[in-house]
Amino acid sequence: xxxxxxxxxxxxxxxxxxxxxxxxxxxxxxxxVGPNGAGKTTLLGLVSxxxxxxxxxxxxxxxxxxxxxxxxxPKFDPWLTGREVVVLAQSLSQSKADRVDExxxxxxxxxxxxxxxGGYSRGMLQRLGVACTVVGSPRLLLLDEPASALDxxxxxxxxxxxxxxxxxxxxxxxSHILSDVQQVCDTVGVMDKGKMLFQGxxxxxxxxxxxxxxxxxxxxxxxxxxxxxxxxxxxxxxxxTSPDEASVTVRSLTDAESRLAGALAAAGARVIxxxxxxxxxxxxxxxxxxx
Amino acid sequence: MSLWRLEWLRLVRxxxxxxxxGVYVFFGLLGxxxxxxxxxxxxxxxxxxxxxTIEFPPPVPADGMAQYVSNVMQIGTLVTVVVAAGxxxxxxxxxxxxxxxxxxxxxxRILIPxxxxxxxxxxxxxxLGSLAAWxxxxxxxxxxxxxxxxxxxxxxxxxxxxxxxxxxxxxGRAGSVLGTVMVSILILLVMPVIGIADAVGRWLPSYxxxxxxxxxxxxxxxxxxxxxxxVTMAAIAGLTWLAVALARRxxx
Numbered sequence: 001x002x003x004x005x006x007x008x009x010x011x012x013x014x015x016x017x018x019x020x021x022x023x024x025x026x027x028x029x030x031x032x033v034g035p036n037g038a039g040k041t042t043l044l045g046l047v048s049x050x051x052x053x054x055x056x057x058x059x060x061x062x063x064x065x066x067x068x069x070x071x072x073x074p075k076f077d078p079w080l081t082g083r084e085v086v087v088l089a090q091s092l093s094q095s096k097a098d099r100v101d102e103x104x105x106x107x108x109x110x111x112x113x114x115x116x117x118g119g120y121s122r123g124m125l126q127r128l129g130v131a132c133t134v135v136g137s138p139r140l141l142l143l144d145e146p147a148s149a150l151d152x153x154x155x156x157x158x159x160x161x162x163x164x165x166x167x168x169x170x171x172x173x174x175s176h177i178l179s180d181v182q183q184v185c186d187t188v189g190v191m192d193k194g195k196m197l198f199q200g201x202x203x204x205x206x207x208x209x210x211x212x213x214x215x216x217x218x219x220x221x222x223x224x225x226x227x228x229x230x231x232x233x234x235x236x237x238x239x240x241t242s243p244d245e246a247s248v249t250v251r252s253l254t255d256a257e258s259r260l261a262g263a264l265a266a267a268g269a270r271v272i273x274x275x276x277x278x279x280x281x282x283x284x285x286x287x288x289x290x291x
Numbered sequence: 292m293s294l295w296r297l298e299w300l301r302l303v304r305x306x307x308x309x310x311x312x313g314v315y316v317f318f319g320l321l322g323x324x325x326x327x328x329x330x331x332x333x334x335x336x337x338x339x340x341x342x343x344t345i346e347f348p349p350p351v352p353a354d355g356m357a358q359y360v361s362n363v364m365q366i367g368t369l370v371t372v373v374v375a376a377g378x379x380x381x382x383x384x385x386x387x388x389x390x391x392x393x394x395x396x397x398x399x400r401i402l403i404p405x406x407x408x409x410x411x412x413x414x415x416x417x418x419l420g421s422l423a424a425w426x427x428x429x430x431x432x433x434x435x436x437x438x439x440x441x442x443x444x445x446x447x448x449x450x451x452x453x454x455x456x457x458x459x460x461x462x463g464r465a466g467s468v469l470g471t472v473m474v475s476i477l478i479l480l481v482m483p484v485i486g487i488a489d490a491v492g493r494w495l496p497s498y499x500x501x502x503x504x505x506x507x508x509x510x511x512x513x514x515x516x517x518x519x520x521x522v523t524m525a526a527i528a529g530l531t532w533l534a535v536a537l538a539r540r541x542x543x
Contacts, residue, residue: 048393050543069393075386077297081306088292092394132390 001024001140001170002047007056009042016042019056020192024062024187027167031185031202033175033285039194040174041072047172060140061153062170065094068138074129074143078118082109085117086131093136104202107131108157116247122149129157134165141165143173147180154178158182178281188281192289205284212256213277214248215241222246228267247277294401298378298408311412314370315363315420322359323427326350332363352435353508355428356421356443360504363420364447366501368454368479372415375455376471378405379534380462383471398538402459406531410455414448420430421503422445435507443503446520450499453523456530463537475532496523517542 002024009017017039019249024030032040045051047071060067076085086100104113107127112120120128126149133141146162147155155177163184165171175181179202181188181202188205191243218225220243229248230238234255239247250256256276264271302308316518325332381401382388395401421444428435457478462471479497486492498519505511 045543048389050389050392052542064393064396067393069389071386071389073386074390075384076390077301077387080297080300085302088297089394091292091388092391136394233514274514 001028002172003016003059004047005057005060006053007043007046008054009039009046009051010054012281015194017046017053020191020194021199022119022189023199024045024170024172026170029162029166029171029185030173030187030189031181032172032189033176033181033281034176034191035176035289036172037193038191038271040113040191041229042194043191044069044144044174048142062138062140066139068133068141070129070133070141070146072148074125074132076117076125078116079126080117081114081129082117082120082124082128083113085128086113089132090135095135097137097139099137103135106134106157108146108154110262120179120287123151123154126150127154127158129160133254135160137169139169141169141171141173143171145175146173147175147177156179169239171280176224176283182281190285190288197288202281205281205288212250212253213255214260214274215245215277216248216264216269216274217245217272218246218264219272222269225269226274227265229263232259232263235263235276244272271286292451293310294395295408298404299439301378302320303461304407304410307377308412308416310370311374312419315416316369316423317418317420318362318367319359320427322357322362323355323364323423325429326354326358329432336485345427351431351436351508352428353504356424356435356440356507357504358445359420359424360447360501363417364395364450364500366370367417368451369476370477371454372458373470374413375406375409376462376468376475376530378409379455379459380466380471381405382466382538382541382543383468385460388543392519392543398535402531402534402538405526406455406459406534410452413451413455417448417451418444438465439506439509439513441502445511446499446502446506446516447522450502451495453499453527453530456534459534460530460537463534463541466541473480492519494522496526499523512531 002022004020004022006019006021007017007020008015020043032043034040043049046058048054048067049064050101078271083104086104107130109124109127109131112124117128130146133143147158150158158178158181162171162173185202187200188202189196221245224247226240228239229235235248235252237249241247241256329352379402381391386424393403425435425440447529458471458475465471465474482497483494486497492498496519499516502516506513
């Protein structure tokens with residue numbers, strides 16, 4: 001659905017997007033993560049046609065009318081009611097199906113649909129923005145931080161709404177809330193300083209990027225065990241996380257599987273439990289961005 | 292809901308129509324009164340200056356319309372610029388610009404309803420103000436030549452449409468509402484200065500602004516404004532094209 005090659009956007013001497021090769025497959029939900037200033041919003045602007053690239057190529061298999069864009073802080077004419085804004089979005093879209101009531105219900109703004117938008121909170125504006133984005137049944141949705149202003153319940157509802165679009169439409173959404181990306185995306189792209197550091201299936205990021213880490217629980221005292229493991233050349237790092245628990249980062253899975261149990265036995269550890277630590281997207285992200 | 296209805300709602304719900312009609316009709320009612328009672332007003336305000344007495348000739352009907360035009364083409368034009376800028380600067384808030392631009396690929400489709408609805412509202416307000424001034428002039432001072440008034444209103448309306456097109460073109464470059472208002476006013480102020488040279492001034496759109504004042508007095512004939520009217524119509528088309536071209540180039 002979206003394919004870019006060496007896509008670059010410069011503003012004067014600064015580079016907002018630096019040679020990005022983006023590939024978003026049709027029907028997928030693609031999560032774009034990165035710290036503030038990573039270039040996520042600029043990349044979405046380039047894909048939507050609202051900004052022009054400085055160099056590189058961009059191919060989007062959807063006409064402009066088939067693309068819906070949700071900015072991170074949606075704004076609407078304050079004297080329109082919420083319902084009128086959705087009706088306007090519907091009437092300007094290519095879709096002939098009347099989905100106004102359905103999307104207002106799904107976005108959870110039924111109670112406020114008759115009120116002027118000028119009185120909406122930021123969270124309600126974001127819900128209204130989501131309703132406007134989906135009402136025209138677009139083929140491609142570009143969502144910039146769609147849940148950033150929402151409370152946990154609102155976030156859950158918006159993420160469910162996005163998840164329901166899987167296979168129906170293609171969704172490219174940016175977020176700095178990593179758990180959101182982890183919940184709904186099948187593909188993830190990690191950006192920092194304008195560059196794409198990783199792109200691929202979420203599992204690939206979790207398994208491939210982060211160093212293997214094991215959690216060891218022993219009867220106290222655990223300090224001699226930590227010291228013995230730290231002396232091993234295949235151990236990258238040992239951190240004592242509690243009086244009876246340590247986190248062991250190893251060079252490779254093979255090293256851990258073949259040597260960790262023996263090293264613990266040699267150190268005289270009375271092992272309660274031993275297992276690989278589940279890699280979080282947050283940890284993989286921090287390691288990728290070097291933070 | 293169409294983009295045309297959106298503009299109608301903008302005019303009604305933001306009460307911009309009240310500002311427009313209010314200003315034009317207010318000056319329409321005030322102008323002839325001022326012309327009729329100018330000497331009395333000045334005497335109440337202290338007409339004698341260091342022993343000297345200012346005397347005015349008896350008012351003639353054309354004075355009523357001239358007084359209306361001198362007021363309305365300043366304050367009325369200023370209000371027109373502000374109202375037009377609030378409508379045609381649709382990218383002033385990028386998030387609102389994104390809403391429209393990603394749904395309506397042709398900028399012309401966004402811009403034309405905004406320009407037309409604003410221009411129609413301004414012209415209607417100007418016509419109402421002119422009718423009020425005409426009626427009150429008749430009631431207080433005397434009758435005016437109908438053909439001269441109608442021609443003057445038509446030329447004045449054309450000038451106001453030009454103002455809306457100018458604001459749209461400026462908005463295409465300036466982006467913000469405040470910037471659009473400031474630059475538009477600057478251009479409108481500079482235009483009469485350029486027009487001091489009569490050979491140039493007779494061809495400028497700003498020349499049309501005084502038609503309603505000059506034609507009923509007999510100081511000019513309707514045909515005298517045809518050159519400026521032609522230039523103004525060409526300028527309206529050119530400025531509309533420029534507004535679209537500049538808006539199309541802008542990144543959000």
